[in-house]
Amino acid sequence: MTSLPERLAAHPAGHAQHLLHQMLRVRRLEEKCVELYTEAKIRGFLHVYIGEKAVAAGVLDTLEPGDAVVATYREHGHALLQGVPAAAILAEMYGNVQGCCRGRGGSMHLFDAGTRFFGGNAIVAGGLPLAVGLALADKMAGRARVTVCFFGEGAVAEGEFHESLNLAALWQLPVLFCCENNLYAMGTALGRSESQTDIALKAAGYELAAWAVDGMDVLAVHEAARRAVDAVRSGAGPHFLELRTYRFRAHSMFDPERYREKSEVARWLERDPITLLRRALEDAGQLDEARWLELQKEADDEVAGAVEFAEAGTPEPVEDLTRFVYSERVQE
Ligand SMILES: Cc1ncc(C[n+]2csc(CCOP(=O)(O)OP(=O)(O)O)c2C)c(N)n1
Numbered sequence: 001m002t003s004l005p006e007r008l009a010a011h012p013a014g015h016a017q018h019l020l021h022q023m024l025r026v027r028r029l030e031e032k033c034v035e036l037y038t039e040a041k042i043r044g045f046l047h048v049y050i051g052e053k054a055v056a057a058g059v060l061d062t063l064e065p066g067d068a069v070v071a072t073y074r075e076h077g078h079a080l081l082q083g084v085p086a087a088a089i090l091a092e093m094y095g096n097v098q099g100c101c102r103g104r105g106g107s108m109h110l111f112d113a114g115t116r117f118f119g120g121n122a123i124v125a126g127g128l129p130l131a132v133g134l135a136l137a138d139k140m141a142g143r144a145r146v147t148v149c150f151f152g153e154g155a156v157a158e159g160e161f162h163e164s165l166n167l168a169a170l171w172q173l174p175v176l177f178c179c180e181n182n183l184y185a186m187g188t189a190l191g192r193s194e195s196q197t198d199i200a201l202k203a204a205g206y207e208l209a210a211w212a213v214d215g216m217d218v219l220a221v222h223e224a225a226r227r228a229v230d231a232v233r234s235g236a237g238p239h240f241l242e243l244r245t246y247r248f249r250a251h252s253m254f255d256p257e258r259y260r261e262k263s264e265v266a267r268w269l270e271r272d273p274i275t276l277l278r279r280a281l282e283d284a285g286q287l288d289e290a291r292w293l294e295l296q297k298e299a300d301d302e303v304a305g306a307v308e309f310a311e312a313g314t315p316e317p318v319e320d321l322t323r324f325v326y327s328e329r330v331q332e
């Protein structure tokens, strides 16, 4: 198996630092979300991706404009890295009309047609058929686009997972399935709900190329995604990545975490994707203290700007609340 320092040596100069920055942006945004949630500025549900960000950062970096992304309710980072501005994300969580869905979606339903970010889907496995539909449309229209679908390993227990993989493989659709295997679906450990816990193996049963990747090593994720995305785009049919990762925080803001040992969390924390890459970059002489501080400051400033924007925002006026229930006539 190739180690992170070995991958770094083979990686284009400067690009790994870009990935580090992308992960920092997600981390900072979500740390702020937790803070704002405890201050009751953000309400409803909130699921953070802290610990898992190497997955979104590595995969999304391989996409091209026009490619589509479908994600779950743990999607703040995916939206940000697909190009939805932090300000529009935070305003959405505040329930403001300036949010990417006019404040009607909130944390779990970020959506942005402009960047082809198709949610933000709260139903477990609900995004898979949507991704298959998007990919079918692209195939029928002859567009060389890729749809990437992120979902948790909890989705494997749902019928939609199996129906979606089957149809995508049968019709050779341009979709990349990315299973974020963080070992738990709320409080249920994978081994308590699945007879076969090797998810890539299970996916391969549908006759699509599937392999497992270390989801804490952003360069490994990037390398695997590059290979898969290029293959999907060239017409080689659907691909499947099982990204082995871990969430450092609770499932949502309401979770006493009685289902796992603190020592297990501590063990995974040692493999924090940001720390791993930072160390490798420093050891390779590609990152010094000054640049590290600069990268953090850039991420902090971006988030501070987003908070300012959300704080200055406004809720939707009551008279607009019935808009968009039915589609509106386009003004000629
Ligand atoms: C169809 C459906 N069943 C149950 C739920 C309740 N629920 C919300 S999150 C979740 C766990 C999903 O775990 P996983 O897919 O592994 O994603 P993770 O939260 O670990 O990212 C469940 C069961 C739901 N949202 N949708």
Ligand SMILES: [Mg+2]
Pocket (backbone or CB within 6 Å): 152, 153, 154, 180, 181, 182, 183, 184, 185, 186
């Ligand atoms: Mg999970």
